[in-house]
Amino acid sequence: MPNPTKLTVSHAPFLHDGSEISNKQYNIIAATLLAVIAGLLQYGIPALGVLTLSVGSAMAWELLMNLLTRRPVSIGDGNAALIGLLFAMLLPAVVPWWLVVTGTFVAVVIGKQIYGGIGGNPFNPVVVAYAILMISWPMFLDFNAALVDYQFDFTAGFPLVLYKAYGTAGLESFSPGGLLLGQQAGGIGATFGLGLIIGGIYLILRGFIRWEIAVSFLAGIFITALCFNLYNPEVYAGPVFHILTGYALIGAFFLAPEDSSSPVHFTPMLIYGLLGGFLTVLIRNLGAHVDGVIYAILIINLVHPIIDKIRPKAMRRVMHHA
Amino acid sequence: MMKRPFFGIATPKLKYDVIEDVQPEPVSVQPKQRVTLFIEKAYDRADKTLIKKGDAVARGQRLQLFDEDPAAYALSPVSGVISEISPFIGMMEKQMTAVVIDTESDREDDRDTAFKKVSGTPSIEDAARFLGRLPGKPDFTQFTDADRTVKTIAVLGADRDLQAITGQYIIKSGISSVKTGIDILRKITGVQNIVLVVAQHQVQVAGTAAAGVRSVDAHYPSAHPEMIIRHLLAEQAEQGQIAFLTAEAVAGIGAAYNTGELPLEKLITVVKKDGTRQLVTAPVGTHAADILGAVNEQVENGDRLIMGGPMTGDAVYSLEHPVEPDTDAIMVQDKEAIVEGTDTPCTNCGECVRICPANIPVNELVRLLDAGEYEQAAEQAALFSCIECGLCAYVCESRIPIFQFIRLAKHAVKRMRAAEEANA
Amino acid sequence: MREMVKMVIVLTVLSSLSGGLLAALKNNTQDRIDSQVLTFVKGPAIENILEGATNDPVNDRFSLKVEGEEEERNFFVGVYDGTPRAVAFETRASGYGGDMGVMVAFNVETGEIMGVSVTTHNETPGVGATVETNTDFKNQFAGLPADAEPNVKKDGGSINAMSGATITSRAVCKAVSRATDLYQQLQSQIKDQVKTFTG
Amino acid sequence: MAKTIGQEFVKGLWEEIPPFRLVLGLCPTLAVTKSVENGIGMGLATTFVLVCANLLVSILSGIIPSKIRIACFIIIIATFVTVVELMMQAYAYQLFQNLGIFIPLIVVNCIVLGRAEAFASKNRVIPSLADGLGIGVGFTLSLTAISAVRECLGNGTLLGYSVFGPAFEPFSFMVEAPGAFICLGLLLCIMNIIGQK
Amino acid sequence: MGDYMVLIISSMLINNITLAQYLGICPFIGTSKKMETATGMAGAVVFVMTLAAIITWCIDTYFLKTLDIEYLRTIAFILVIASLVQFVEMFLKKSIPALYAGLGIFLPLITTNCAVMGVCLINIQEEYKFLEALTASISYALGFGLALILFAGVRERVILGRVPKPLQDTSIGLVTAGMLALAFIGFRGLV
DSSP: OOSOOOOOOOOSOOOOOOOOHHHHHHHHHHHHHHHHHHHHHHHOHHHHHHHHHHHHHHHHHHHHHHHHTTOOOOGGGSHHHHHHHHHHHHSOSOOOHHHHHHHHHIIIIIIIGGGTSTTTOSSOHHHHHHHHHHHHOGGGGOHHHHTTTOOOSSOOSOHHHHHHHHGGGGGTTOOHHHHHTTOSOOOTTTSOHHHHHHHHHHHHHHTSSOHHHHHHHHHHHHHHHHHHHHHOTTTSOOHHHHHHSTTHHHIIIIITTOGGGSOOSHHHHHHHHHHHHHHHHHHHHHSSSSOOHHHHHHHHHHHHHHHTTOOOOOOOOOSOOO | OOOOOSSOSSOOOOBOOOOOSSOOOOEEOOOSSEEEEEESSOOOOGGGOSSOTTOEEOBTOEEESOTTOTTSEEEOSSOEEEEEEEEEEOGGGOEEEEEEEEEOGGGTTOBOOHHHHHTTSOOHHHHHHHSTTSTTOOOTHHHHOTTOOOOEEEEEOSOSSSSOOHHHHHHHHHHHHHHHHHHHHHHHHOOOEEEEEEEGGGHHHHGGGSSEEEEEOSBTTTTSHHHHHHHTSGGGOSTTOEEEEEHHHHHHHHHHHHHSSOOOEEEEEEEOTTSOEEEEEEETTOBHHHHHHHTTOOOOTTOEEEESOTTTOEEESOTTOBOOTTOOEEEEEOGGGOOOOOOOOOOOOOHHHHHOTTOOOHHHHHHHHHTTOHHHHHHHSOGGGOOOOOHHHHHOTTOOOHHHHHHHHHHHHHHHHHHHHHHO | OHHHHHHHHHHHHHHHHHHHHHHHHHHHHHHHHHHHHIIIIIHHHHHHHTTTOSSOTTTSEEEEOOTTOSSOEEEEEEEETTEEEEEEEEEEEEETTEEEEEEEEEETTTOOEEEEEEEEOOOOTTTGGGGGTOHHHHHTTTTOOTTOOOOBGGGTSSBOOOTTOHHHHHHHHHHHHHHHHHHHHHHHHHHHHHHTOOO | OOOOHHHHHHHTTTTTOTTTTSOOOHHHHHHSTTSHHHHHHHHHHHHHHHHHHHHHHHHHTTTSOGGGHHHHHHHHHHHHHHHHHHHHHHHOHHHHHHHGGGTGGGGGOHHHHHHHHHTGGGSOHHHHHHHHHHHHHHHHHHHHHHHHHHHHHHHSEETTEESSOTTOOOOGGGGSHHHHHHHHHHHHHHHHHHHHO | OHHHHHHHHIIIIITOTTTTTOOSHHHHHHTOSSHHHHHHHHHHHHHHHHHHHHHHHHHIIIIIHHHTOGGGHHHHHHHHHHHHHHHHHHHHHHHOHHHHHHHGGGHHHHHTOHHHHHHHHHHHHTTOOHHHHHHHHHHHHHHHHHHHHHHHHHHHHHHHSOOOGGGTTHHHHHHHHHHHHHHHHTTTTOO
16 A cells, blocks of 8 residues: 555553653742742842752753763753752751752762662652751751841741750740741741642642641541640640741642652551651650651651551452453 | 643543444445455464364354364354455454455355244343354353343443444434344343443333443443442442443344344444444454445544544454454544653653542552553552443543553553462 | 581680780780770869869879778869869769769868869760850859759759750769768878879 | 772773762661761771682682572671781770771671672672772772761761861761761762763 | 660670670671671571570689689680580570571671671670560560561662672671761760
8 A cells, every 4th residue: 555644553542641750840949939929029149149059950960860871861850959949948048058068969969869860769868968967067048147247137046946956935926826827937838828828729629749648647646735735734835836946838738748668558658748747746755856857758758668668458350351 | 622721720631532423334244255264263273273274264254263262253244255364463462263254245145044943942041152243243252251240231322432433323213123032131140130231321212121220420430330330339339249231232133033133233433533433234254444435434544443432442453353352443543643651750640640530649649650660550540440430541641552551560460379389 | 426526625725825915915004005094084074173283193193982882982182282182073964874983173172162074974965965065054063062962953953964965964963962972071181092183 | 700809990980989889788888987087997997808809709609508608698798807806906996986887887888799790700809809999999089078068067077077167066966867868879879970971 | 664665775785795785797788789688687586695695604603703714715615505506506406496497507607797796795795684684684685576578678679779780799798887876876875
């Protein structure tokens, strides 16, 4: 037959719901916007510098690794940008440039690319990077020291440092409403609680993050903090304080639900979140670290492959097969 | 139409299409020039075939390939002359033989009478011998297999795949033939418990067929035999005790014994590029080009032609591909609408796990398959629990062709195990 | 059987050779090891708290028998301006990562604590381990009377604990308390002995 | 097949360099490489034990009945480890303090027992010596390299001398436990890349 | 009671034998590629480590220290551990074959597992009393087992990923172990 029609041949199924990685990443980036803009308004130009440097260097590292490993260039999927953005959101507004670049190197190269790129990493790259920097240069990540040049019309202390040093006595100047609106020192994109909550709810409704993880993470914080608080209200702060300070909200909505480092089954997701919340408060109240969220997430990342084995049994096939 | 909803908190559900109350009569299509038939047997001893190139065949004639293998046959839907016999490789390296018959319109009335002679006394042997390639492809080996005792026959009047309405139309318009078929099945198989499984809106119509009626819900893949057993017939779920036949096949059996003539017109749902549907009847073996021409559907370079439904069908590379006895739908997809698969790794988002009707840990499975660990996938990640519905690949945000991975892996493992057994 | 005998002989000979070699080596190095331990383990801590002493406190030491203890304890003497004025000795308490040793120096004339310094510890790096360098914390002990029983604020005492390292701080307090007890118990003997070290 | 003495020595420096090629003896590699001084000290101590043990094992291999050979090897190795331990206490006490329990633990270092069992018990004295020396020097070189990287980045110094000047903020993660693991993992990767070429 | 709690948590999590004290890394990397092997090794280590620590503690306290020959500690300990492993192997083979089938192949590996010897030495170095030594040894052993099993869980996943060629196997294993150690730093101060 002369000149037959050339058809596209591929495998079933021939329908797709249209979801794609980049769409999800860009939506998560969009969801951070409220919190990021609030941070920029609060901290001004230096924060913008940190933010752009972080996003830019993260993408540069990704490109470099793509070239080195001779794999398709993947900066278009937005994941590197998201990693850079989330990393910057955790940082104080005033940090040296080399710290940002090292951080994104650790996040993108060691946290993600050496595991084979997106989906391979067993730990959240952003959290790994931040934890490593926190060990190396705690003085640059100390919010009270970093933000000393800023004049705010509210108590400009990092609530958790005050809490660690003076117990509940240091917390009188913080009101839940103020904390929710970002009247606290903290990371560029981690203080404006309301923005993070709105962004998180948007992502949950759109199905880009799992509500099971976010909700159970916050529930874990709430329950544990409540228990401590009831046991000794003089020493241990209440649950609302714990949820609205530090990295609790950004952790619950943006760090813990990261796909590659979290479980996928229903019960494991709940356990994962609850354990994360529990550890967060435990480390804050008893541990050596000021904010427990980073390590709590690392630990739940670590246990996720094992708890994800708690899953319904696969269906037994009953059809007869020749 | 099939996109992810804006609010994606719940697991997406794919709904089966429902036949309209006023459904236009199917368009009748006749093959132009030639038909192609597949015989499920390797064409490996070309000199020993019973049929030869140049043989004249009559409508309804059994075309058996080898003398010692009576199960490898096709039914000629037309009268004509065999113009070509050649090997054909189907999906998963399946070795088949393609037989091309040039139709001769002047021999239209020449009918094969072999079946008519035995149709007075229905028997399972004759049914297997003559009716196994009727439209709907009834599998009579289910009853002759010594390893299993069938206690229930499920007649599937709902459509397995999305967008097709073939099964529903049979129930709507041919319920009396289905009833006759069921009566004959009772007689020839000895199985008394016959259940008619239909879509919810057709329960009343189906009730007239004097059989137990069950309805499947509106969400894909509830009309899949595995899901029907699991949800509707769980009490009889012993391995191998339930046999499945499509309503079209049962109606065909009824019609065949009623008239002594073999019904060879296949009912097909044609889904056009714009998503509209058209029912068509055409002899088994009719080329897709003839059918698409009859419904005025233009196919261009880069479009996709799918034999079967959108979730489980096969994309074919030629418009000359024929309708097979079990091709319920023919679908044309515009090149703009095609979503290509990618080589991106799994991001562990878990959508596949949540949508999988068989509770397979698909995320783990796909990682194992990506690393080539097929045996481990079978042991740890329930590879063989897969019922091949295709939903995992439908929701995959990395656009991994998971469904194809799974089919390949199953094929590889089966072949490996067979080789091991042969060596043992 | 012969093989069995051979096995036993080889093993015995090998073990005895090894034992003999090591015993000889041990005897020859014993003294040097002892002085090395004093110099490197206790030395820095002693020099730290007896800062400004004109003698070498590690060498100017005496030992006393303490009731209920098998081994004798070493006491190090600090000479200031020609007069032996200070004595330092070590006490132990269990910290976060096991036992820690604390060297406590007393002024024999006033009976006040002159300083404390940590000799050995196994505390968490970055947390309890800062006890080595945290002078603010350690300076709180200087000037306390010899009958003091220091305690961290959390336990109702007057010492500010190092942030995040309550257990380590507690252990230091406990060790210092033990030292004050011991000092009071042995005060007269110590004073007698110290006098013998004149410049 | 037979290698010259030189080849026996050189193979420990590249072909079978521990712990990169011979992935053994990871614990001391990670534990003591915070500073170059410790790294070299540990390397030399291990080399001493390796050489002496190889020497004695190859001499005695004719006498030792094969059933109790492992026990004999262990006694020999443990003796030399104790010798190192005592000598170090007497003459290099600070190093002894820094290396801590990893000095007695040379006794369970798989490299030492491995060489005794796999090489020295089957070869003559001179090749065994060369083998022990080669592997030992290779191990020392590896430890020096790893500790150089870790000390430089983690402390900004090399053998105690400042490398990058006062403006450098040390990446102290490298001297902590997680840094040790990650650093060794990445160095191993670099070795693999070099080895492929 | 509280002191023992502190001891347990610090030995198990904070001063984890592998992740903080660098002991037993060879088996940690070697047996963590599959969950089954990891569980087997973890079981064997818990069993042998506890026994070895107790026996060496007794030998040190009642034999070496009384005779004042502590310098023979290294020889004594390694011989005790080696013969203990042999004995346990023989004992299990005869009396509990089921357990032997699970742990058997790991037992010979334990002789050169420096974690076992390390715990014995730590017990002496820290001057633990008998009960403390027992508690610490069990906690160290459990800590090793816990880390090993968690590591195997992560590693099973990492192995299936598309790790670049030069990083595969031990290299990526070490990096992942580093992240494990990083996570365990989070436990600091938790007593």
